[in-house]
Amino acid sequence: MLASTLIRLVALTAGAGLSLFLIVSWLGKKKFEAVDWLLVLTLTAATFWYGFQAMDLYLGATLDRPSDELQTLFGLGRQLGAWTLPALLAHLALVWLGTPAWAGVFGYLAALVAWVASQLGVGQAAAAYCAGCLLVVVAVAPPTVGRQTEFVRKRFHKVFAAAVALALVSGLRGSESALFVLASVLPTLCLLWFVRRFNLFGILVGRRTIFVFTLAAVSALYLFAVRRIADFVELEVGAFGALVEVALIFGAAVIWIPLYEWITRYFSRRGDKYAEFSKDIVERASRVLDMKHRLEFLSEQTGKLFLARRVLIWRSLEPTEHGACGYVVDSEAAANIDLLLACAREKTREVIHALRTDDSTERSVLRGLGFNYAFPLWYENHLTGLLLVDTSPRQYLDEDEPILLALSRQISYSIAACRMVEEKIHLEKALLRQEHLASVGQLTATIAHEVKNPLSSIKTLAQLMREDRGLGPYQRDLDYIVAETDRLNSCVSQLLSYSRPLPVESPRISVYELLEATVGSLQRDCATRQVSIDSEIAPVLREYRADRQTLQQIVLNLTLNAVQASPEGGTVRFRASAVPPQTVQIDVSDEGPGIPPELQEKIFEPFFTTKQKGSGLGLSIVRKNLRQLQGDIHVVSPATDGCGTRFTVTFPAERASEA
Numbered sequence: 001m002l003a004s005t006l007i008r009l010v011a012l013t014a015g016a017g018l019s020l021f022l023i024v025s026w027l028g029k030k031k032f033e034a035v036d037w038l039l040v041l042t043l044t045a046a047t048f049w050y051g052f053q054a055m056d057l058y059l060g061a062t063l064d065r066p067s068d069e070l071q072t073l074f075g076l077g078r079q080l081g082a083w084t085l086p087a088l089l090a091h092l093a094l095v096w097l098g099t100p101a102w103a104g105v106f107g108y109l110a111a112l113v114a115w116v117a118s119q120l121g122v123g124q125a126a127a128a129y130c131a132g133c134l135l136v137v138v139a140v141a142p143p144t145v146g147r148q149t150e151f152v153r154k155r156f157h158k159v160f161a162a163a164v165a166l167a168l169v170s171g172l173r174g175s176e177s178a179l180f181v182l183a184s185v186l187p188t189l190c191l192l193w194f195v196r197r198f199n200l201f202g203i204l205v206g207r208r209t210i211f212v213f214t215l216a217a218v219s220a221l222y223l224f225a226v227r228r229i230a231d232f233v234e235l236e237v238g239a240f241g242a243l244v245e246v247a248l249i250f251g252a253a254v255i256w257i258p259l260y261e262w263i264t265r266y267f268s269r270r271g272d273k274y275a276e277f278s279k280d281i282v283e284r285a286s287r288v289l290d291m292k293h294r295l296e297f298l299s300e301q302t303g304k305l306f307l308a309r310r311v312l313i314w315r316s317l318e319p320t321e322h323g324a325c326g327y328v329v330d331s332e333a334a335a336n337i338d339l340l341l342a343c344a345r346e347k348t349r350e351v352i353h354a355l356r357t358d359d360s361t362e363r364s365v366l367r368g369l370g371f372n373y374a375f376p377l378w379y380e381n382h383l384t385g386l387l388l389v390d391t392s393p394r395q396y397l398d399e400d401e402p403i404l405l406a407l408s409r410q411i412s413y414s415i416a417a418c419r420m421v422e423e424k425i426h427l428e429k430a431l432l433r434q435e436h437l438a439s440v441g442q443l444t445a446t447i448a449h450e451v452k453n454p455l456s457s458i459k460t461l462a463q464l465m466r467e468d469r470g471l472g473p474y475q476r477d478l479d480y481i482v483a484e485t486d487r488l489n490s491c492v493s494q495l496l497s498y499s500r501p502l503p504v505e506s507p508r509i510s511v512y513e514l515l516e517a518t519v520g521s522l523q524r525d526c527a528t529r530q531v532s533i534d535s536e537i538a539p540v541l542r543e544y545r546a547d548r549q550t551l552q553q554i555v556l557n558l559t560l561n562a563v564q565a566s567p568e569g570g571t572v573r574f575r576a577s578a579v580p581p582q583t584v585q586i587d588v589s590d591e592g593p594g595i596p597p598e599l600q601e602k603i604f605e606p607f608f609t610t611k612q613k614g615s616g617l618g619l620s621i622v623r624k625n626l627r628q629l630q631g632d633i634h635v636v637s638p639a640t641d642g643c644g645t646r647f648t649v650t651f652p653a654e655r656a657s658e659a
Contacts, residue, residue, distance in 0.1 A: 007178040009057050014217075015050035015185040018192055019043045021213055025195070025203050030356060035095055036201065042088040046188060049081030082126070086133030087111045089164070089187075093137040096157065097144045107133055127171075134168040137161065152198045152393040156190070163187040199395035202355045211263055215256075222252060278407040281305065282414050289425070291315065291418050295323025298411055302389070306400055310370065310390040313377075315415055316341050317384055327370070327390075336365045337386060344376040345383045351375055351405060355395060373397065375405060377412035384412055451488070459485040509548050511541040511584060511653060515576050518555045522563070531566045533559070535574040541584060541653065550625045557618040558588040558647050565592030565645065584653040589646035595637040603635070626651060 023043045029036060056074040091104025114129035141161030148154045163186035170183040194200040230245035281301045288294040295313045303311040303325040310326040314337050322329055343362050352374040354366040366374060372395060375387040387408045391397055397404060462481040519535045526533060562572040570591040579585045604623045626633055631651025639646040
């Protein structure tokens with residue numbers, strides 16, 4: 001009997017304490033919904049039922065004659081909890097199922113009917129009402145699980161229904177049995193465990209909160225035991241009861257102080273461990289010089305460190321880069337990230353959480369992206385990117401949030417350092433390229449001196465010999481010598497053009513007139529190849545500050561390549577138009593066999609050619625000139641119907657409307 005009473009007392013006290021703890025945690029929630037209010041009312045009814053039963057049982061076991069007022073108060077509290085708790089549980093289960101809120105009214109009507117019946121002497125009315133409400137909770141669990149999309153919600157409803165079913169079965173032995181009281185605490189324990197482990201319903205219960213609550217509960221039990229021991233000593237010895245009580249209370253410091261120090265060291269060691277590991281990640285990332293690979297490394301290591309489901313590190317500076325762990329970025333995601341960057345830049349936030357933020361745009365964007373945390377990466381008051389983390393099934397990082405915030409700052413410094421390294425490498429490459437061009441320039445100057453003069457002499461002699469009609473059988477050979485001499489002259493001229501630095505300051509030229517003249521001259525030269533040029537040049541292109549020869553080389557090389565690639569009778573299409581804002585676009589397409597995909601990146605390399613008689617410098621000169629003009633070039637092959645190649649050139653220019 002004593003053991004059963006003690007078990008019931010401990011279980012009821014634990015149930016009341018856990019329910020009250022959950023109520024306090026729920027009231028700290030920022031945004032309340034209807035189901036939250038219903039949960040708070042259910043936990044309040046459970047607190048009444050557990051708490052007043054525990055106090056009634058305790059006073060009944062310790063006092064000979066409890067006062068009538070106390071008995072009446074405890075009885076009212078216990079009855080209030082007992083009659084409202086089952087109806088509230090059934091109502092909560094129906095709301096989880098998705099039924100209208102008014103459907104729960106039937107449970108409260110059943111409670112009223114059962115209470116009236118019990119007052120009229122129907123002994124089983126209360127038991128039948130309670131069993132009926134619990135059966136509703138168990139019966140609606142399978143369809144409730146079926147309509148859930150989150151794994152955690154599915155598991156919670158299964159476990160919660162199983163706990164209610166166990167309490168229902170144990171109630172067959174009577175509401176006063178220790179087994180029923182123990183089983184009745186299981187649904188509350190289930191709710192607390194899912195709230196603590198997975199932040200269910202958006203409730204954050206931190207480790208320190210659990211520690212404080214446990215310490216308070218153990219202290220209360222210890223004080224209760226101290227009081228009982230002091231009463232026993234006073235009763236048996238007849239004295240020293242108060243002295244024993246004071247000694248036991250002071251003696252608790254021998255346990256509590258070392259325990260508190262151990263808990264403090266545990267949290268400190270945990271934070272130091274994360275900080276040290278975070279520092280190690282950043283140090284190892286510093287050895288990765290490529291920005292893309294560094295971001296991928298940081299995202300992967302961050303996901304492992306914080307057990308995150310998905311991690312994305314986005315660098316917003318041009319050119320944008322990202323590294324992801326368990327996530328694929330598409331065009332829609334990129335647009336949402338830009339919107340989130342704008343919100344973070346406007347409000348200078350350090351942390352954005354999908355449940356804590358007041359901004360509806362931030363909430364919808366984060367949920368649309370599939371993340372619940374966003375850490376803006378600030379570097380010297382400039383927003384350089386975002387660290388996005390999905391901690392599901394957890395909704396909060398708890399004590400890990402400030403650690404991840406500190407890591408995000410180190411990531412922003414790492415990105416800035418990598419960018420500086422990239423700029424330094426780019427500068428060194430540019431210097432090397434300039435040195436290379438200088439050496440090529442010296443070489444070509446020698447070639448021009450040693451080759452061009454003899455070539456001119458050879459060409460002159462061959463042309464003079466062609467005028468001698470007595471060399472009839474050798475006329476074709478002389479024509480070949482002249483043609484090859486022209487080709488060699490052209491190669492030497494291209495080599496000189498590639499090595500010659502472009503002019504920094506250029507006069508204004510008319511893009512329209514230059515393109516018209518260049519394409520017109522090519523049309524006359526292409527007549528012998530039986531290839532026509534179909535040109536469309538927008539007359540809106542007017543004044544532009546650029547070197548005439550630089551732009552002319554771009555057009556000549558692209559168009560001549562297209563002519564040479566086209567078959568006899570083919571057509572080369574030349575289009576030049578103005579693209580907002582203030583951009584010139586030139587498209588040159590041919591009807592040739594096209595360029596294999598594996599060669600499309602190599603065609604811009606110097607001296608790479610697939611022609612039997614070619615220098616491999618034409619497209620290299622085009623790209624070099626475009627860089628001088630701050631432009632770009634793209635190739636599409638095959639262009640149409642499985643054949644042909646289209647080169648698209650864009651560069652900034654000043655436009656004027658057609659007069």
